Amino acid sequence: MNLDFKDKKVLLRVDFNVPLNDKFQVTDDTRIRRALPTIKHILKEGGAAVIMSHLGRPQKKKNEDGSINVEKFTLQHVVPQLSKLLKGVKVMFCPVTVGKQAKEMAKALKPGEVLVVENTRFDAGESKGDEALAKKMAQLGSLYVNDAFGTAHRKHASTATVAQFFKPKKKAFGFLMEAEIANATKVLNNPERPLTAIVGGAKVSDKMLLLEKLIDLADNIIVGGGMAYTFFKAQGGNIGNSLVEDDRLKLANKLLAKAKKKKVNIYLPKDSMTADDFSPKAKRAVKYSKRIPKGWMGLDIGEKAQKEFTEVILNSKTILWNGPMGVFEMKPFAKGTKTIAKAVAKATKKGAFSLVGGGDSVAAVNQMGLNDQVSYVSTGGGAMLEFLEGKELPGIKAMKS
Ligand code: AMP
Numbered sequence: 208m209n210l211d212f213k214d215k216k217v218l219l220r221v222d223f224n225v226p227l228n229d230k231f232q233v234t235d236d237t238r239i240r241r242a243l244p245t246i247k248h249i250l251k252e253g254g255a256a257v258i259m260s261h262l263g264r265p266q267k268k269k270n271e272d273g274s275i276n277v278e279k280f281t282l283q284h285v286v287p288q289l290s291k292l293l294k295g296v297k298v299m300f301c302p303v304t305v306g307k308q309a310k311e312m313a314k315a316l317k318p319g320e321v322l323v324v325e326n327t328r329f330d331a332g333e334s335k336g337d338e339a340l341a342k343k344m345a346q347l348g349s350l351y352v353n354d355a356f357g358t359a360h361r362k363h364a365s366t367a368t369v370a371q372f373f374k375p376k377k378k379a380f381g382f383l384m385e386a387e388i389a390n391a392t393k394v395l396n397n398p399e400r401p402l403t404a405i406v407g408g409a410k411v412s413d414k415m416l417l418l419e420k421l422i423d424l425a426d427n428i429i430v431g432g433g434m435a436y437t438f439f440k441a442q443g444g445n446i447g448n449s450l451v452e453d454d455r456l457k458l459a460n461k462l463l464a465k466a467k468k469k470k471v472n473i474y475l476p477k478d479s480m481t482a483d484d485f486s487p488k489a490k491r492a493v494k495y496s497k498r499i500p501k502g503w504m505g506l507d508i509g510e511k512a513q514k515e516f517t518e519v520i521l522n523s524k525t526i527l528w529n530g531p532m533g534v535f536e537m538k539p540f541a542k543g544t545k546t547i548a549k550a551v552a553k554a555t556k557k558g559a560f561s562l563v564g565g566g567d568s569v570a571a572v573n574q575m576g577l578n579d580q581v582s583y584v585s586t587g588g589g590a591m592l593e594f595l596e597g598k599e600l601p602g603i604k605a606m607k608s
Pocket of ligand 1: 407408409433434450507529532533534535536565567
């Protein structure tokens with residue numbers, strides 16, 4: 208962040224899209240904490256921060272009369288937690304995002320103070336990348352810092368368009384954004400080998416581009432979670448009632464053939480923990496993943512798969528993990544994901560570089576308290592996925608012109 212912040216008003220885009228409980232209290236403040244180094248740096252260097260972020264999807268969940276549900280989506284909900292974390296700093300809230308009141312409050316800020324403006328998505332122009340809105344946002348500061356990696360894959364007014372109103376020397380990435388880019392780049396460019404990618408989660412279709420890219424990049428690809436069964440069905444296996452995307456069977460075979468040609472090892476879970484219902488109370492049995500009886504479904508990887516995957520992970524020098532190995536939200540089907548998380552932590556201890564990116568695998572690592580035992584935990588689900596797929600993210604691109 209090579210900017211002179213002294214006596215400057217700094218327009219800072221962060222990702223404070225945090226989960227709230229029904230009393231609108233923040234239940235996981237990870238994203239706020241991860242933005243603190245940037246905020247504190249700006250304040251310490253004599254600047255004042257005008258913070259903007261989105262929270263939820265207020266345009267999609269409007270009141271019956273078509274108005275914004277302010278009570279639910281106001282960014283004011285994050286202010287108590289932010290104030291607590293910024294102990295001793297004056298944190299104010301502005302009930303509008305842009306316009307006269309926001310400009311006046313920003314102008315009145317003193318060095319070392321923070322102003323949080325209202326949810327950027329209250330204005331429909333935000334998601335459209337509206338120029339007029341971005342111009343009004345730009346009036347709130349003389350410098351622009353983007354630290355919102357979690358939203359960098361969106362070409363929105365506050366994440367991309369606004370950057371064009373600041374000259375190259377008046378804008379910069381925040382520390383979080385820099386770290387996210389540096390760590391993902393470490394996996395993409397000249398990784399230490401073997402490089403093992405662990406891909407899980409529900410659907411092949413969501414991770415298709417990632418898998419294609421990984422076949423060019425990785426030495427080993429471990430596939431777990433619901434998406435594995437599309438591969439098994441494509442190979443002629445019986446998968447019972449397991450999750451499947453019938454319109455991706457050809458694609459699954461194409462990916463397997465491409466991997467074989469490129470001599471990339473693909474590991475599918477040989478066995479699965481199956482259940483007779485999608486429920487934590489269902490009857491359970493371990494089965495070969497290619498031989499799941501009718502009426503049963505694979506909801507987690509089995510012991511054989513856990514053993515094989517662990518071995519591959521422990522022999523890796525670079526590890527990328529995106530997506531859970533099973534329905535880890537239900538305790539009886541969380542073992543596979545937990546075992547993999549432990550293996551990634553162990554490999555890291557042995558000297559491997561590990562990057563965990565993508566909402567659910569991050570949640571698994573956090574739940575197990577292993578977040579400080581992997582090399583880097585990304586704050587960006589979709590953004591990290593797109594970065595790894597090799598796409599240039601609009602939030603990053605906008606800072607370059
Ligand atoms: P994703 O957002 O694509 O990473 O997918 C995460 C979701 O996939 C989680 O909610 C898991 O419960 C779900 N999932 C993982 N494995 C399975 C499975 N075998 N069957 C059904 N859903 C699964």
